[in-house]
Amino acid sequence: MTVSIDIGEMAGNARAGMDLEELLATRLLVQGNSGSGKSHLLRRLLEQSAPWVQQAIIDPEGDFVSLAEKYGHVVVDAVGTEKDLQMIAGRVRQHRVSVVLNLEGLDADRQMKAAATFLDGLFDADRDLWYPMLVVVDEAQLFAPAAAGEVSEEARRRSLGAMTNLMCRGRKRGLAGIIATQRLAKLAKNVAAEASNFLMGRTFLDIDMARAADLLGMERRTAETFRNLDRGHFVALGPALSRRPVSVKIGPVETAGRGGTHKLMPLPDQPKEEAKDLIFTRSADEEAPRRVRAPEPVASTSDVLTQLSGAEDAAGAEIEPAASLLDYGEREGTIDKIIGEILDEPDAAFQPIASLYQDFQVRCRIAKLAGGAPDLQAFREKLSVARAGVEKGDVDDSDWQQAELIAAELPEDMRGVYLLLAKAALAKAPCPGNIEIATAYGTRSPGRARWLLSHMEERGFLVCATDLRGNRIVTLTDLGWQTAPGDEAAA
Ligand SMILES: Nc1ncnc2c1ncn2[C@@H]1O[C@H](COP(=O)(O)OP(=O)(O)OP(=O)(O)O)[C@@H](O)[C@H]1O
Ligand SMILES: [Mg+2]
Numbered sequence: 001m002t003v004s005i006d007i008g009e010m011a012g013n014a015r016a017g018m019d020l021e022e023l024l025a026t027r028l029l030v031q032g033n034s035g036s037g038k039s040h041l042l043r044r045l046l047e048q049s050a051p052w053v054q055q056a057i058i059d060p061e062g063d064f065v066s067l068a069e070k071y072g073h074v075v076v077d078a079v080g081t082e083k084d085l086q087m088i089a090g091r092v093r094q095h096r097v098s099v100v101l102n103l104e105g106l107d108a109d110r111q112m113k114a115a116a117t118f119l120d121g122l123f124d125a126d127r128d129l130w131y132p133m134l135v136v137v138d139e140a141q142l143f144a145p146a147a148a149g150e151v152s153e154e155a156r157r158r159s160l161g162a163m164t165n166l167m168c169r170g171r172k173r174g175l176a177g178i179i180a181t182q183r184l185a186k187l188a189k190n191v192a193a194e195a196s197n198f199l200m201g202r203t204f205l206d207i208d209m210a211r212a213a214d215l216l217g218m219e220r221r222t223a224e225t226f227r228n229l230d231r232g233h234f235v236a237l238g239p240a241l242s243r244r245p246v247s248v249k250i251g252p253v254e255t256a257g258r259g260g261t262h263k264l265m266p267l268p269d270q271p272k273e274e275a276k277d278l279i280f281t282r283s284a285d286e287e288a289p290r291r292v293r294a295p296e297p298v299a300s301t302s303d304v305l306t307q308l309s310g311a312e313d314a315a316g317a318e319i320e321p322a323a324s325l326l327d328y329g330e331r332e333g334t335i336d337k338i339i340g341e342i343l344d345e346p347d348a349a350f351q352p353i354a355s356l357y358q359d360f361q362v363r364c365r366i367a368k369l370a371g372g373a374p375d376l377q378a379f380r381e382k383l384s385v386a387r388a389g390v391e392k393g394d395v396d397d398s399d400w401q402q403a404e405l406i407a408a409e410l411p412e413d414m415r416g417v418y419l420l421l422a423k424a425a426l427a428k429a430p431c432p433g434n435i436e437i438a439t440a441y442g443t444r445s446p447g448r449a450r451w452l453l454s455h456m457e458e459r460g461f462l463v464c465a466t467d468l469r470g471n472r473i474v475t476l477t478d479l480g481w482q483t484a485p486g487d488e489a490a491a
Contacts, residue, residue, distance in 0.1 A: 024171070033203055060139045082114075086117050122135065133174055134178055167191050197239065387439070388423075432486060
């Protein structure tokens with residue numbers, strides 16, 4: 001039986017037909033720049049062939065779900081697990097139901113994995129279920145990219161494998177690949193090369209034109225005509241279409257797509273100042289970045305026992321009478337001065353804490369510090385703040401108290417860096433570079449600075465963002481303060 005579907009009109013009002021049986025055996029590639037009418041063409045083809053052949057559409061934009069109402073396609077939303085999707089694909093073959101796999105809203109990586117799973121499911125059907133089926137993939141360059149992109153290697157490998165199977169080995173299993181792409185040069189060559197039918201729409205880029213000419217076995221000069229095609233006009237060539245290249249105007253469709261052309265609309269009247277507010281002010285229903293508390297690490301039994309025995313010791317120890325407030329202030333001042341002197345020594349910022357503490361104890365003895373040197377823990381805290389180079393006098397006191405209050409809740413090793421960032425934020429200064437952060441952390445390694453920031457981000461203390469120029473902005477979540485953009489690599 002020969003079934004020819006009507007895809008549109010050729011020159012001189014002649015109808016352009018497409019031989020469905022031939023199409024099943026020889027596959028189709030559609031190419032044209034955005035807006036050239038590829039999705040419309042696919043829709044025309046699907047609508048015209050719906051009564052004759054089962055169809056599956058891999059639909060990255062949710063464009064084709066409207067086929068469901070008029071033509072009875074079942075929309076498969078990629079919501080379950082991969083296993084579910086694979087089972088559904090198996091049943092699609094078994095029951096010969098036409099479907100739209102709607103991948104709208106998934107990120108590129110997940111779209112690729114879902115498409116691969118579904119295509120593999122169709123492909124792996126038992127031999128007695130190998131009924132003919134059109135498998136339409138819109139935006140095929142997403143699923144069979146010519147080059148590695150930003151997606152994971154696993155997603156790319158799987159998706160490319162499934163597309164290659166569809167186009168190279170699908171025919172035997174009844175699967176006829178129909179793929180559409182905006183950019184031929186972005187589509188994997190082996191996938192494109194398996195189609196014997198072509199519908200070429202408006203194409204601007206030389207590199208795409210050259211690929212098209214190669215595929216069609218045309219002179220490059222002849223392919224130049226693709227540049228001047230109108231929307232909805234395609235050059236058709238191939239065993240299911242025409243032996244010679246002919247120009248076809250694709251006919252109308254019954255169902256509506258989502259995409260389309262946009263009519264110009266007058267802009268709403270708005271004074272300039274208000275427009276600024278609309279964009280830069282957070283509205284009531286938008287959420288401010290919030291601190292997500294990471295679960296506290298679980299203490300080991302031995303930690304708990306040590307803590308308990310420590311508590312007992314403390315209970316037994318004699319509590320020293322409180323020194324007068326005056327003495328306290330003086331003592332703190334002396335400690336700060338000693339720490340300052342230690343950090344003035346070259347390379348002091350990078351010495352191990354134990355040797356710095358020894359040095360500190362000696363200096364306290366020399367200074368005859370009332371009450372003796374503070375313990376290692378207290379020293380660590382003071383040192384981490386001092387390393388960050390934050391002096392109280394630099395900034396507004398009440399704001400600064402808030403920052404110190406929050407910093408005091410943080411793990412001790414993060415405090416100095418937190419205050420360093422707080423100081424920058426308060427002064428509306430650029431976010432410190434990795435070297436400065438590393439130094440405040442007691443290391444020379446910029447990698448450690450990056451690690452520390454992402455660690456602090458995981459714990460919810462701050463949020464790092466990159467502006468369009470690649471500069472880093474840090475928001476301190478609890479304080480709601482933000483640094484100005486700063487170069488990570490700044491010395
Ligand atoms: N043959 C045609 N007759 C009437 N309208 C058409 C025709 N072809 C395309 N259009 C209209 O042009 C617009 C763009 O077409 P379409 O969405 O098919 O482009 P596309 O090539 O798929 O673009 P993209 O690559 O961005 O998805 C749509 O509004 C569509 O309805
Ligand atoms: Mg489209």
